[in-house]
Amino acid sequence: MKKFIDKISPFIVMDILAKARTMPDAVHMEVGEPDLAPFEKVTEAYVKAIKDGKSHYTPARGLTELRETIAHYYQKKYGVSVSPDRVIVTPGTSGAFMVVFALLADPGKRLLLSDPSYPCYRNFAYFLGAEPLFQKISRDTHYEILPDAVKSMQDIGAMVISSPANPVGNVYRESTMKDLIRLSEEKGFRFVSDEIYHGLVYDEQEHTALEFSDSVIVVNSFSKYFCMPGYRLGWMILPEELVRKAEIIIQNIFIAANTPAQYAALEAFDDAYLQNVRDTFRKRRDFLYGELKNLFTIDAAPDGAFYIWADVSRYSDNSMEFCKELLEQKAVAVTPGIDFGSNQTEHYVRFAYTQDIATLKAGVERLKEFLKEG
């Protein structure tokens, strides 16, 4: 396992966050968690569960009621019928990915990821001894892994996409997603769809991979759209034949997710609350994108999540240095692209709009000063 330790890089954004937290006047445009409070009925249900003595383990797959509630949400939101038996509650998507990668990692098979992508994917792969295979994505590919690129690949065991994507903020086109899923079935690899930023899609209706096939694995969470990151709760939807295996893994590696938080989550699917979350982030997106596109090249449409992927190469050819100086000189925290891969990532910075517009404005003002002085 020394190999693993050597391969993983620190999650740089977490270190930047730690440093920025020591700066009292910092503007946080690095944070990958929403600032909004959870729905009040969620916190009320959480409190009630604690007072009602819900302090024991739940079954490994999670509370039955919560699995049913999640299944119902798929029917209502996407028109997709999912049996609650295929829904498994997890401690965040972290817990889900640990199980999914353990299910799928297969010596001799590779895990197809995009570059850039969420760094934990590759680190989970290293953790479990699987070999990632990186496909470069860029403006030229619509920031998507394109089916044509996958067709000729050998020894793929699984692929993971996130849509809306971290760090790029784009949303996969329906046709790309459909074609990739069909290809996964033809070639016999698993299609894993990270849908943690679903709901935070501003200009269209997003599609769950479950609309196109029951062979896919879907991972989602209460941490972003539902604004419950610290409650550490997520879920996954598995093909039937993987459910029992997943359950056995969970019994061994984390027993179950936090119990009272599972009761809280029963109240999370409130239309009005969620509409307000989406509207709030849309306004922030509109503001920040409006400003940043005048300062940087932005070659990915910021259609979802709460990130903007900005090419800063007209100012610097080392975005890590750019981020460090911006933090030190102006107390504005942003995330260097290199956290997310090695494909041109030294030219990019990820801006998060997880603060209110007044704060974002202050950040942009400081950023403009920084660019002027630089």
Next chain:
Amino acid sequence: MKKFIDKISPFIVMDILAKARTMPDAVHMEVGEPDLAPFEKVTEAYVKAIKDGKSHYTPARGLTELRETIAHYYQKKYGVSVSPDRVIVTPGTSGAFMVVFALLADPGKRLLLSDPSYPCYRNFAYFLGAEPLFQKISRDTHYEILPDAVKSMQDIGAMVISSPANPVGNVYRESTMKDLIRLSEEKGFRFVSDEIYHGLVYDEQEHTALEFSDSVIVVNSFSKYFCMPGYRLGWMILPEELVRKAEIIIQNIFIAANTPAQYAALEAFDDAYLQNVRDTFRKRRDFLYGELKNLFTIDAAPDGAFYIWADVSRYSDNSMEFCKELLEQKAVAVTPGIDFGSNQTEHYVRFAYTQDIATLKAGVERLKEFLKEG
């Protein structure tokens, strides 16, 4: 990773629990979690944290105040000075073991475990591609891995003991622990001490491995003695040189433990509450041991945890069948020894005293009927 899936066995007790839960009149002597409620100030602090909006991620190593509180507990309880920098808060001991095994698993090195032992140890090893090496323990070895047995072993990377032990309920002698730790330092392997059942020791004062060395790794939890299993919170204490590596792993594999539960745990170290927990389990131990020793051979002193390891071979040479029949015929759930290894485990059953004495009495009465009818 198919190798992993093939190697791990379902955690049978969880399946028995699931089945027993469907039987309305079942007596649960299989459950490895305390039935007692958490300390009321814990639940109050949990509620307050939720109402105060503590819904965001904590730092990966956990809340600073909680790490300090835990460090202080070691000073007060054991007279051991531990820097809060070495304390890391985790989602249960499950989270701690995932990190510890990732830190220690090293191709070519083996992980020394006792047989019987807590099944998750070996499954974590399989999960991370490490090879377990089982040392048989029995009455003849005081149910301890003895230093003499370890002296000649080759290629040991780490060893794990639990004391008080699951499933056996014995407590390692101070001299054995000291000698094993000295040996680990001489031979250059890590000594990992699972102290999750500390506090639940009835006839003596238990010792943390930290009393004997700073090179050891200690894992503990709020799930047993502190009666907060569903809050999914534990901790580990690492040698300084492993802290940063552990932090990087945590950033990637689980981000942090549940936030409001960490605030709750600040109130967990209450002397009077904990004394009452210990007294409650001592009385149950006294009752159940008093009964079971007349029915079975009990060759391990039930000094700690909340388990009694009973040799049922005068009734059956297949404890799995014994457990199944006992559940089906009398609705008494107990755990077959084979969950915990292969060393004579078909002769043993684990009884848990995690129910009140009236319930244990009912269970014993049914057990006596079962044995008479059998």
